[in-house]
Structures are given as C-alpha cells and as structure tokens.
Amino acid sequence: MQLMTSLRGWHEQGWIRALDLSFAEYLYEKLGAKAEATAVLGALVSHQLAQGHPCLDLKQLQIAPDVTLQLPPEHASASSLHACISPQQLLSELGDESFSQLAQSRAVNQPNSPLVLHANQRLYLRRYWNYEQQIIADLGTRMAQDAPIHTRELCATLDTLFGKNEAISWQRLACAMAVKSGFTVITGGPGTGKTYTVVRLLATLQQHRDETEPLRIKLAAPTGKAAKRMEDSINEELKQLPAEYRDNLTANQAVTLHRLLGTQARSRAFRHNASNPLLADVVIIDEASMVDIEMMAAVTAALPVSAKLILLGDKDQLASVEAGAVLGQLCNEAEQGHYAPDMAQWLNATQGDRVVLDDALIDPQGASQWPYLQHTVMLRESRRFKADEGIGKLATEINRQQTAWLGEWIQQSEAMALADPKMANIELLNTQSSASGALKQLVQQGYAPLQKLLHDGPQAFNDVTEWGDALLHQLEQFQLLTAVRLGDWGMRRINELATLWLHGDRVTSDQWFIGRPVMVTHNDYSLDLRNGDIGLVVQLDPTDPPRVLFRGHKQGSLRWLLPSRLTHVETAFAMTIHKSQGSEFTHTVVVVPEYDAPILTKELLYTGITRARERLTLVAANPKLVLQATQRRIHRGGGLT
Numbered sequence: 001m002q003l004m005t006s007l008r009g010w011h012e013q014g015w016i017r018a019l020d021l022s023f024a025e026y027l028y029e030k031l032g033a034k035a036e037a038t039a040v041l042g043a044l045v046s047h048q049l050a051q052g053h054p055c056l057d058l059k060q061l062q063i064a065p066d067v068t069l070q071l072p073p074e075h076a077s078a079s080s081l082h083a084c085i086s087p088q089q090l091l092s093e094l095g096d097e098s099f100s101q102l103a104q105s106r107a108v109n110q111p112n113s114p115l116v117l118h119a120n121q122r123l124y125l126r127r128y129w130n131y132e133q134q135i136i137a138d139l140g141t142r143m144a145q146d147a148p149i150h151t152r153e154l155c156a157t158l159d160t161l162f163g164k165n166e167a168i169s170w171q172r173l174a175c176a177m178a179v180k181s182g183f184t185v186i187t188g189g190p191g192t193g194k195t196y197t198v199v200r201l202l203a204t205l206q207q208h209r210d211e212t213e214p215l216r217i218k219l220a221a222p223t224g225k226a227a228k229r230m231e232d233s234i235n236e237e238l239k240q241l242p243a244e245y246r247d248n249l250t251a252n253q254a255v256t257l258h259r260l261l262g263t264q265a266r267s268r269a270f271r272h273n274a275s276n277p278l279l280a281d282v283v284i285i286d287e288a289s290m291v292d293i294e295m296m297a298a299v300t301a302a303l304p305v306s307a308k309l310i311l312l313g314d315k316d317q318l319a320s321v322e323a324g325a326v327l328g329q330l331c332n333e334a335e336q337g338h339y340a341p342d343m344a345q346w347l348n349a350t351q352g353d354r355v356v357l358d359d360a361l362i363d364p365q366g367a368s369q370w371p372y373l374q375h376t377v378m379l380r381e382s383r384r385f386k387a388d389e390g391i392g393k394l395a396t397e398i399n400r401q402q403t404a405w406l407g408e409w410i411q412q413s414e415a416m417a418l419a420d421p422k423m424a425n426i427e428l429l430n431t432q433s434s435a436s437g438a439l440k441q442l443v444q445q446g447y448a449p450l451q452k453l454l455h456d457g458p459q460a461f462n463d464v465t466e467w468g469d470a471l472l473h474q475l476e477q478f479q480l481l482t483a484v485r486l487g488d489w490g491m492r493r494i495n496e497l498a499t500l501w502l503h504g505d506r507v508t509s510d511q512w513f514i515g516r517p518v519m520v521t522h523n524d525y526s527l528d529l530r531n532g533d534i535g536l537v538v539q540l541d542p543t544d545p546p547r548v549l550f551r552g553h554k555q556g557s558l559r560w561l562l563p564s565r566l567t568h569v570e571t572a573f574a575m576t577i578h579k580s581q582g583s584e585f586t587h588t589v590v591v592v593p594e595y596d597a598p599i600l601t602k603e604l605l606y607t608g609i610t611r612a613r614e615r616l617t618l619v620a621a622n623p624k625l626v627l628q629a630t631q632r633r634i635h636r637g638g639g640l641t
C-alpha cells in the first residue's frame, strides 16, 4: 500500500488529477495488492495524457522521472514539496522489477485490457493505443495510393499556376506531391503560402480529374476562429486564380472539425465514421498542429479511402492542448527532406527538370525510415515576414534555438531598432512589475480605438451590423498574450489589471461590463459556440440589455447573445499563448513571467511571436528567461513514427 499512499499524497497536493488516482484505485481493486506497481504506472499513463502525451515512455521515466512527469507542478508550494515524495523516490519504490512484471499483468496486452505495452517501452491506455493504430493504418493505406499521373501535363498546369521559376518552388513541389498521393502534409511558418498552394492544388486536381462534376471539397480547422480565417483566405485566394481554373471551384465554407464530423448529444462518437463516411473527394485541414490524436483518429476513420487528406500547419508551433502532437510527429525532420531517390526524381520531373532537389535532401533510406516525409513538403519562404527582419528574425532565431543574436537584441533592442528600420516592429519592454506604468500605457493605447468605437456607438455607423463588424475587427488589432495563467504575470492578473486600467474600479474583470472581451472556454453545441470563439460585450442602446457580440457562421453575419446564455467564458484582454493558436493580431504583446517554469519553451515563444501581424512587443521582467526558454524544447511522446 506504500505506493498507493504516495499516489494519494500526490493527489491531495494537486500533483495529479482525481481521474488519475481513480484509475489506479480501480486497477488496484481489480488486480490486488501484488499488482500495486501496475496500478501506479496506470495512474502515471493517465497523468501523462493531461500533459499532452498519448503514452508513458517508460525509458524516459527511468532516466528522468521529474522531467518526464513534469512533477512537481509549476506552482507546488513548499508544504506540498514536504508532504509528497519526489518522482525519483517513487521510481525507487517502484523498483526495476515493476517494469519487467508489467508485460505479465492481466491489465496489460490482454484482449480488451485497459493498458497496452508497446515494445516494452511505451505504456498506453487502450483507447489511445487504438487511436494511434487507427491513424497509422489509415495513413498507411492513403500513402500507398499512387494516382496515375501524366507528368508532362501536370508540369504544364503547374507552369501556369506557379510560373516557370528557375529557383526551387516548394509550393509547386507540394502541389505536385498532393496530386499524386492520398495523404499530404504541407507545413510552413506564417505567410509561407500554405493557402496559396492549396488553392492551386485544388485547381490542379479539378483540371486533371477524369469525372466532369466538380470536386467535393471539405475545408476544416480545429477551432471556429481558425475555420473562419481559413475560409476567408481560401476564398480570397480563389479570386486570384486564372478564370479558366476558377470555373469549377465553388466558394467554400470552412467548418470546425467537430462540425465536419457531426457531434452528437451526450456522446464522444461522431455522426460520420467508418460506417457513415463523409461525402468528399478532398479534405483539407488547416492549423493541423492543433489537432489531437483522438480527433485525428476520428477524421481518418470518417474519410473514405478514395478521398485525399491534406494537412496544413506549422510544425514548429505548440501542439494541441489535448494528447498527441500528431503534426509534429509526422513532420519531424522535414527540414532535412529525407526524400527517397525515386520520390526526388519524380518531384524533379514535375518541375520540368529545371531544378533538382539538393542532394542533402535526398536519403537512400528515406522510404523505409521516413515514410511520412515522402508525403510532406515544408514551405520555407515567408511572404509575410522576411527571415532577417523584425518579427521574422525574432521568430526564426527562437525557432532555431539560436541565442547569440537574441542575447544582443535583449541587451540593446532600442538601439537596434533605431539603427535599422527593419527591426522597428519588435520591441522589448523590460519592466519589473506587471502593474507598471509602462504596461498600463501600452494597454491603454492599444485598446483606445476599441474604446472609441464603443463610445461612438452604432449611431456613428450606417447600421448596427457595420458597427458590430468594426468592433470585432478592432478586437483583432491589439492582443495581450501570456505564457502562464496564474501569478503576477499570468493571464488572470493581467486581465484584472487591464480591466482596472480601461474601466476603473467600478467593475471587476469577471463581470459583464460593456467593453469586456470574452473567450468561450468550452464547446457549447446548443449555442453553436466553440472553445476559443471570441466575443465582446456591447449595448445597442441604453434600453437594451448588454449583449455579447460574436461572428456568425455565415460570411459577414453577426450574433448578439444575452450574457446569461453563456456559461463558460473568461475575460480576454489577455489570453494564454496556448489559446491564441490559430489567431493573428496586428499588434501582439507577449508577456513572459519573472520566474522560470517548464512551460517556457521555444515552441511557446515562437507561437506567441508569430501571432503578430505587424508589431510585436515582448514584455519581460527578466529578459534572460527568454534566452533560457529558447533553449528548452517540448518533447511529446507517441509512436506514430
């Protein structure tokens, strides 16, 4: 009982969830005292899910238990450190024999057993093992499809759509690859032309289609906001296509993945599944880095084998909050290409043999060791940010974990901006307190245009819709992002301060005051609101009650909901970087806390910084932490590759 007692101590101190402990109690009850170690390892598998890992890596657990389990948690108090045994102590109590006995347990690798042990190394909850197997099997089938292609004709179409460049065009390569394969990943940073490529890909597919009727295209993204952005940018890009290619491509609506698959009341299962597949020829998923393993398994199950699956996303961004860094795993090493020689030869042929893939990108072992990379193209040139200018430079250096230039910028960001106008769109605000005058001024200036629109009211516009549209547009112009939720530099505190600075002490940050931006924190199917949707509390006229303004699902439509109908929202002057994924803001302010924490990683900083469209302010009490965070990477477990 010693191990179970230790586990209960962890739960009492908030180190693990009630769910994790309950699972251990269940296993302990079923298996008996002799299998106590298995019960405890079961709880750790469950705990790992909450950290975003679909399995527990037993080798890593033995090498570095605290790093692997991310315990003690960020905010563990001194008393909880005293009350609990450390992960290292738990490991000693478990002993080596616990690991060797695991495979013999009734709870492991039996038909329908709750746990699955893979290669004596990765321990899964069966459900997550099944998800992973579903994805591996499905992608394997899709990757084996090889559409018959007339390379010369394809080349001619690509010449029209992408031009006859002498330089290598990764966009063109991505398009060629997706025409050939049943599964393609197009990864790239902000503004590298993922949408540009996908629209030309759709045109190419339509052009080379044997059937006469238009392609059935489904566009989807993990959040409502990302779906809206995808829809807008795809429809905008469609207008740029030569007329003869546009004819058969209808304007498309993008939906959330939940909507694509059809949620059902009180069920995890979707309406579309293997026995009721989606009617589609091509399914394109944007912001795929946010898709977790459960959702990816559901998508692959619901997609007919004949349909193409295309994932778009930035592999370097934070992975989904839920378990499983699917895109990150699939595109790991995409920089290096690893194209098998015959794949490289075919890709070259589609370029009219003008440019050849660099030898460094060709790998004789590519097909066997990097199967997913034979279906992946990384777009490398951003049209939005130059890699040596301002936001682009900062994002690139952090993403590559290079600290030399970063260290210099931290020391003298102002001087660098003065000396070189290309660096003027990034600034560092080094302030010792989150309640400082400098941050207050930044927030008041940033939100002044929104305050003015609210003050002017709908009477200053032609109609209420125009006003509502202007408000929601303005809400995207300035945004505070925090690395953490709690503490002086956390999302909660910054929201309290912003409320005080903008609305005085008449209101508190969780009240329904006019001008309060809110983020929906849970999917609400009855209201058709999704986790991550952003609204603004407004009042149409003094006789009308306050309403929360959201964008509607139809292009240009707005919704004006009564606050009482919204049950899960939080104030969104500041949001966490995690929650900001899939969004962009003209001026983004990234707030880094004054203490180090495992959550501060290069992926977090990169994701926060690349939310900025035109201007970025990095607020840091201790800028050296930015260097430390840059050197820390997220390692997500999983067995997809």
Ligand SMILES: Nc1ncnc2c1ncn2[C@@H]1O[C@H](COP(=O)(O)OP(=O)(O)OP(=O)(O)O)[C@@H](O)[C@H]1O
Pocket (backbone or CB within 6 Å): 171, 188, 189, 190, 191, 192, 193, 194, 195, 196, 197, 233, 237, 383, 384
């Ligand atoms: N090859 C190209 N020639 C001309 N313009 C291009 C090309 N590629 C991209 N663009 C333009 O660059 C801009 C950014 O491209 P796009 O929106 O496709 O990038 P993205 O990777 O989808 O960006 P995001 O990070 O927002 O998802 C767009 O205005 C697009 O029209």
